[in-house]
């Protein structure tokens with residue numbers, strides 16, 4: 001059997017190992033924590049996600065993987081459907097399009113502008129999320145909807161994110177149908193999210209441990225610093241963040257330079273426990289605060305007693321230079337302003353200096369160049385830096401990569 005090395009024991013590396021375990025003799029190297037950004041910290045009675053909060057049930061590959069390894073995801077309760085934004089005051093975010101039009105989330109003029117989307121000329125060339133949303137729905141929509149959304153998913157801003165790379169399906173609908181509304185109607189999608197939020201009874205680490213237990217491989221806790229350390233292997237997959245992959249392949253200058261071009265946004269996660277905190281719901285996303293949002297974990301999943309605040313992102317990258325105490329102070333001030341809560345009896349923090357890759361303008365072209373260059377030197381790249389940041393994307397992309405690797409097994 002050929003020997004395969006996988007560098008990086010996050011969900012991308014682990015799910016790839018699971019899919020390839022019967023075809024290769026696999027060794028996985030992890031420098032820090034198995035699960036990577038999918039890691040649950042237990043502090044006394046508190047279960048706190050350092051990264052991934054959950055996933056939507058609209059990706060068959062994730063659900064199939066759960067079933068195959070024998071773990072049942074837990075659906076967030078009905079509170080998860082109540083979402084809020086903070087724009088100097090708390091505003092309930094309606095889910096159904098008709099409720100949206102009835103709500104006071106935007107001015108009458110802005111709602112009328114949204115309806116004009118049917119008639120806006122389509123544009124297929126690459127553009128930022130801000131350009132796309134301004135053009136199709138108007139500036140008020142960008143401010144009230146896209147700023148919070150980009151903060152929540154990418155820890156980024158609409159200006160800094162490529163629409164084509166971050167939301168390729170929406171861009172495709174615009175291109176094919178001429179308008180998102182027309183496309184959604186033809187596809188019979190009401191414009192609502194197509195899946196429901198899930199996690200696991202004891203957090204994401206429960207899934208990671210179960211997955212690991214079902215993989216036939218050698219698990220080695222070691223940082224790989226240089227590709228030459230892996231000479232004994234027939235194939236090498238690097239499933240680390242792009243800047244780490246750049247270091248590992250540093251002797252291949254061009255590939256290393258291309259990988260270094262993918263920027264990362266920092267995010268700190270601060271946990272609190274306030275006796276009484278409102279609103280009851282999934283959480284709040286903000287428009288201009290240094291804290292991007294508040295996740296009310298304790299109201300939506302079992303065994304969670306805390307809430308978590310996300311601080312920083314592309315909106316406030318300076319958190320990289322602050323002490324933990326300073327970041328906690330920012331989070332505390334923001335959460336108390338947004339919710340009115342007082343006197344948390346618990347505080348916890350995890351700082352990710354390079355949390356999430358920023359899919360900037362030109363990202364798709366850059367990824368093509370990176371993959372071409374990697375192919376030339378026989379290295380395979382995986383992970384959330386390239387074709388989707390979500391937990392679901394990582395599993396789906398690893399599955400597709402496994403098919404490609406198997407197809408080329410004898411080359």
Ligand SMILES: Cc1cc2nc3c(=O)[nH]c(=O)nc-3n(C[C@H](O)[C@H](O)[C@H](O)COP(=O)(O)OP(=O)(O)OC[C@H]3O[C@@H](n4cnc5c(N)ncnc54)[C@H](O)[C@@H]3O)c2cc1C
Nearest residue numbers: 008010011012031036037051052053054224383384390391
């Ligand atoms: C704060 C935060 C919240 C998030 N929330 C969600 C969410 O709710 N839902 C969602 O779908 N997605 C979420 N994400 C996105 C999430 O990052 C991805 O879905 C996914 O977990 C990334 O997995 P990965 O395996 O590609 O990378 P990672 O999880 O980063 O794994 C890479 C691994 O490689 C290891 N490594 C790096 N260098 C080396 C080396 N030299 N040698 C050996 N090992 C090395 C690292 O230690 C790490 O374990 C969140 C991300 C963050 C940061």
